[in-house]
Amino acid sequence: SQTIHQWPATLVQPVGSPLSLECTVEGTSNPNLYWYRQAAGRGLQLLFYSVGIGQISSEVPQNLSASRPQDRQFILSSKKLLLSDSGFYLCAWGTGTDYEQYFGPGTRLTVT
Amino acid sequence: GQQVMQIPQYQHVQEGEDFTTYCNSSTTLSNIQWYKQRPGGHPVFLIQLVKSGEVKKQKRLTFQFGEAKKNSSLHITATQTTDVGTYFCAGTDSWGKFQFGAGTQVVVTP
Numbered sequence: 001s002q003t004i005h006q007w008p009a010t011l012v013q014p015v016g017s018p019l020s021l022e023c024t025v026e027g028t029s030n031p032n033l034y035w036y037r038q039a040a041g042r043g044l045q046l047l048f049y050s051v052g053i054g055q056i057s058s059e060v061p062q063n064l065s066a067s068r069p070q071d072r073q074f075i076l077s078s079k080k081l082l083l084s085d086s087g088f089y090l091c092a093w094g095t096g097t098d099y100e101q102y103f104g105p106g107t108r109l110t111v112t
Numbered sequence: 113g114q115q116v117m118q119i120p121q122y123q124h125v126q127e128g129e130d131f132t133t134y135c136n137s138s139t140t141l142s143n144i145q146w147y148k149q150r151p152g153g154h155p156v157f158l159i160q161l162v163k164s165g166e167v168k169k170q171k172r173l174t175f176q177f178g179e180a181k182k183n184s185s186l187h188i189t190a191t192q193t194t195d196v197g198t199y200f201c202a203g204t205d206s207w208g209k210f211q212f213g214a215g216t217q218v219v220v221t222p
Contacts, residue, residue: 043214044155044200090154097208100145103154 002027006091006104013111019064019078021107023091026072031093033074034101035066038088050074086111115139116203118213125191126221133216135184135201142204144177144184149215150197193220 003026013019025031035047046059048066056066063082067075074091088108092101115138125131135144143162147155159168161177161184168175172195174187184203188195198215205211 041217044212046210046212092155097210098143098204100157100160101155101202102157106154 002093002102004091004093004102004104006089006107008107009105010108011110013081013109015083015111016080019076019081019085019109021076021089021091021109023074023076023104024072025074025093028072028093028095030071032096032101033068034092034094035074035076036090036092036103038090038106040087044090048076081111083111085109116201116211116213118199118201118216120216121214123216123218124221125195125218127191127193129191130187130189131191131218132185132187133199133218135186135203135213137182137203137205139205140181142181142206144181145202146175146184146186147200147202147212148197149200153197155200191218191220193222196220 005024007022032051034049036044037047038044048056048058050056050068053068053071064078086109088106090106091104094101117136119134123131143160145160146158148158149155159175161175164181165179166177172189176185184201186199196218198217200212200215202212
């Protein structure tokens with residue numbers, strides 16, 4: 001069966017510090033991978049998605065970036081965090097754009 | 113661009129009552145998906161509807177896709193405390209763009 005992992009579960013970082021969040025998927029090959037951000041009590045904002053290694057599409061311009069160095073690994077990064085980067089970051093995988101997505105447990109990021 | 117809107121934003125329900133939440137799109141959708149996010153948790157896929165007018169049931173939950181494929185509804189009967197959470201719809205438009213609605217937060221009063 002497929003499993004999606006995210007770490008860390010929680011993170012507190014000062015403004016201006018770098019960020020690296022990792023997501024890995026097991027039990028499937030060539031998945032579509034997604035990064036979402038959810039502000040407290042709000043909906044899901046799609047940040048990046050990837051249909052293959054090295055292929056990244058950005059949905060919202062900001063100081064975040066994403067990379068997919070391996071088929072089942074998706075990384076979200078920032079060189080300098082802003083206060084507005086605080087939120088719940090969710091990684092998800094799917095088999096195609098018309099199919100359901102499966103979410104990881106998420107990382108709660110607080111930028112202080 | 114495509115807009116997926118959900119109403120109501122908040123739903124307070126007495127345990128045992130029924131309620132319906134709605135999802136409306138500004139464009140025709142190729143499919144509609146529903147997810148549930150428990151407080152403190154992550155979204156979990158519930159169901160996908162593809163055909164015009166399609167109706168699917170999961171126990172006390174009934175999902176419907178509109179005839180014009182621009183709206184959908186989720187109806188829950190005999191609400192239980194386990195139904196607490198935020199329900200999101202998400203759809204793919206004819207250009208392949210996928211978007212989540214803002215969600216309906218459901219609070220159940222015992």
